[in-house]
Amino acid sequence: MDQVKSRGLVLLGCGKMGSAMLEGWLSDGLPTSSVWVNDPYPSDWLKSLDGLNLNTQIPENPAIVLIAVKPQMMARALPSLKALGNGTTLFLSVAAGTPISAYEGMLGDKTPIIRAMPNTPAAIGRGITAICGNDHAPDAHLSLATALLSAVGQVVRLEGEHQMDAVTAVSGSGPAYVFHLIEALAAAGVRQGLPEALALQLAKATVGGAGALAEAADEDPAQLRVNVTSPGGTTAAALSVLMDETTGFPDLLARAVKAAADRSKELANG
Ligand SMILES: NC(=O)c1ccc[n+]([C@@H]2O[C@H](COP(=O)([O-])OP(=O)(O)OC[C@H]3O[C@@H](n4cnc5c(N)ncnc54)[C@H](O)[C@@H]3O)[C@@H](O)[C@H]2O)c1
Numbered sequence: 001m002d003q004v005k006s007r008g009l010v011l012l013g014c015g016k017m018g019s020a021m022l023e024g025w026l027s028d029g030l031p032t033s034s035v036w037v038n039d040p041y042p043s044d045w046l047k048s049l050d051g052l053n054l055n056t057q058i059p060e061n062p063a064i065v066l067i068a069v070k071p072q073m074m075a076r077a078l079p080s081l082k083a084l085g086n087g088t089t090l091f092l093s094v095a096a097g098t099p100i101s102a103y104e105g106m107l108g109d110k111t112p113i114i115r116a117m118p119n120t121p122a123a124i125g126r127g128i129t130a131i132c133g134n135d136h137a138p139d140a141h142l143s144l145a146t147a148l149l150s151a152v153g154q155v156v157r158l159e160g161e162h163q164m165d166a167v168t169a170v171s172g173s174g175p176a177y178v179f180h181l182i183e184a185l186a187a188a189g190v191r192q193g194l195p196e197a198l199a200l201q202l203a204k205a206t207v208g209g210a211g212a213l214a215e216a217a218d219e220d221p222a223q224l225r226v227n228v229t230s231p232g233g234t235t236a237a238a239l240s241v242l243m244d245e246t247t248g249f250p251d252l253l254a255r256a257v258k259a260a261a262d263r264s265k266e267l268a269n270g
Contacts, residue, residue: 001030001147008062009148010036012077013069014046017094020123021066024152027125036062038080064148067093067103071267074098078106086110090141092148094118096168097267100134100161112137114145117164117172118152127153130167132160165268169260177256182207 009030011018014037026032032051036058039046046054058081065084069077074095084091085107092114093103103113114137118129129149133142142157149155158164182203189199214221229235242248 001151003063003144004148005031005034006063008034008036008059010038010058010062010065010081012038012065012067012081013073014039014042015068017118017120017122018066018068019043019045020120020127021068021094021118021152023123024125024127025148028151030151061087062089063144064090064092067091067095069095071095071097074102075106078103082107088112090114090137090144092116092145096172097165097264099268100132102268104134110136112141114141115161115164116145116149117167118149119171119175121175122152125152128156128171129153130156130158130164130171132158132164165261165264166257168264169257173260177253178207178211 009025011022014022018037018039022035022037025035026049032049033053036053036056037046038055038058040055042054046052062084065081067074067078081091086109090112091103091107094116096117098115100113100115104111107113112134114131114133116129116131119127121127122129129152131142131145131149133145137145146155146157158167182200185203185206186196186199189202190196194202210224214224217224219227225239229239243250245251
């Protein structure tokens, strides 16, 4: 992290994901003066950060360039940083779909590149990021990326890039599935007669608490589910709907995750 502080961190694109990560790094003690953001449409939050280098000349040899533009913008945005390719700057991309080979093509095939898939709970230090690198990103680079990303949550190293589409579909997009679960649970509570605000509070606390318990407990999620379920009781009645083989969660989530993974593969093909 000292390298990041002294040589600098450049963010190419700083929208929802870039900002979630930057928020985590700043609250972990990274000074704004070590950060350069290149984004034609900076948010009010970015503009409000004292000392941040916003849309100014980037350093000659930054430690890391974080690529956080949409995959569709990549071909337009990345060439501006070509001069840093084939050097010692590590390129860390969070873009869904875009394969390492595409960055090698745009920046030079000796460029250290790590592909990462984070998620938005990074904003509160509760993200999880999966990473994999090319041959020019040896252990030292993976350790640097791990140190940076650990400031915003857990980090896992993948066996290879072939796992990235599935990871994107599970944990990259996953927070949206959970937010939708909260919305749907609250709406169902309203249909049972609860006021909207109370239903939303109950749904958020239930999902947040259950998630925290699932992470903290020694028991696996299946056992934690059994612990809630009295034989012949209310939970069993609901689970008979949710665990139905054809209309329940397992098939629904399998189809949703497959749709996301398929889309990730499509993005890779341009
Ligand atoms: N949002 C998520 O949950 C999430 C999770 C994992 C990965 N990602 C990946 O993160 C990347 C960004 O997604 P997002 O949700 O933050 O999108 P976003 O639209 O919120 O952010 C993209 C940013 O890029 C900026 N931009 C556009 N053209 C640019 C250019 N030429 N140079 C520099 N910046 C430019 C935009 O102004 C915007 O602020 C995507 O590649 C996405 O696949 C997102």
